[in-house]
Amino acid sequence: MKLIRLIGSLAFVLGLFIVIFIGIPWEVHRNLELTWWLKLAIYGFLGGILVVLITIAFEQKKFTAEEEKTKDEYLPGDVLILNTDEIPGKKVARILGLVQGHTIYAIWIGKDLSAIIRLILGGELIEYAEMMGKARKVATERMIEEAKKLGADAIINVRFMTTSVIGSAAELLAYGTAVNFDQTKIEA
Numbered sequence: 336m337k338l339i340r341l342i343g344s345l346a347f348v349l350g351l352f353i354v355i356f357i358g359i360p361w362e363v364h365r366n367l368e369l370t371w372w373l374k375l376a377i378y379g380f381l382g383g384i385l386v387v388l389i390t391i392a393f394e395q396k397k398f399t400a401e402e403e404k405t406k407d408e409y410l411p412g413d414v415l416i417l418n419t420d421e422i423p424g425k426k427v428a429r430i431l432g433l434v435q436g437h438t439i440y441a442i443w444i445g446k447d448l449s450a451i452i453r454l455i456l457g458g459e460l461i462e463y464a465e466m467m468g469k470a471r472k473v474a475t476e477r478m479i480e481e482a483k484k485l486g487a488d489a490i491i492n493v494r495f496m497t498t499s500v501i502g503s504a505a506e507l508l509a510y511g512t513a514v515n516f517d518q519t520k521i522e523a
Contacts, residue, residue, distance in 0.1 A: 340390040347383025350376045414482050415489035416475070416511070422489060428517035431485040433510060436477030440470035441504035450503070467505060471495060474509040487513035 353376035358369075369377075415422070442450075446462040453460050474495070482490050493511035500506050 336390050336394060340387055343383045343386025343390065345383070346379040347387060350378070350380025350383055354380055414479050414487055416479070416493050417489065417491050418493045418511075420492050420512075422491065422516070425489075426517040427491070427514045429515040431482075431487050431513040431515065434478050434481040434485065434487070434490060434513045435508060435510040436474040436479070436481065437506070437508050438470050438473040438477070439500055439504055439506045440466055440473070441502070442466045447503045463503070466503075467497070467507070470497075470505060470507040471509070474507045478509045478511065482511075482513040485513050486515070488516045489514050 354373065358373040358376055442462055442465075446466075450460045450462040453462075478490065478493075490511040490513050493509065496508045496510070498506045
């Protein structure tokens with residue numbers, strides 16, 4: 336799917352470049368009948384947009400299906416997640432290292448427009464709140480997967496970091512320290 340989207344993107348960019356920088360100046364000095372190569376560039380430009388939109392729609396559908404499938408996959412008890420460096424009643428036996436989960440999330444332009452209206456009128460930007468909630472969940476799940484690969488019992492000192500990437504797209508990074516517990520009981 337990525338290869339098809341890449342080909343669509345290249346057709347879009349090449350078609351746009353030819354239309355704007357070669358075709359329009361060429362046709363300004365001619366009559367309104369388009370040449371075959373300019374028509375081909377326009378079709379490439381429009382077809383490229385269509386291919387990119389279709390591949391993104393398929394990927395979005397696949398991502399939504401995966402999201403539904405893994406809704407209850409990460410239950411408490413798999414890997415303990417804490418934002419402290421101590422675990423009451425447990426002693427850290429071994430530090431396995433830094434684990435992280437990362438995602439860049441965006442909302443579709445329809446939700447972006449409704450958020451802009453909310454920005455003007457006031458109130459909670461529900462669209463962005465939902466987007467960041469989903470991004471936090473994806474990043475956390477990826478961090479947990481990395482910790483599971485290391486055989487961790489817990490992730491301590493968990494932190495979240497977010498930055499704006501472009502427009503309404505936000506990058507979210509979840510990170511922490513994967514550890515194993517000492518299996519002996521600590522007396523309180």
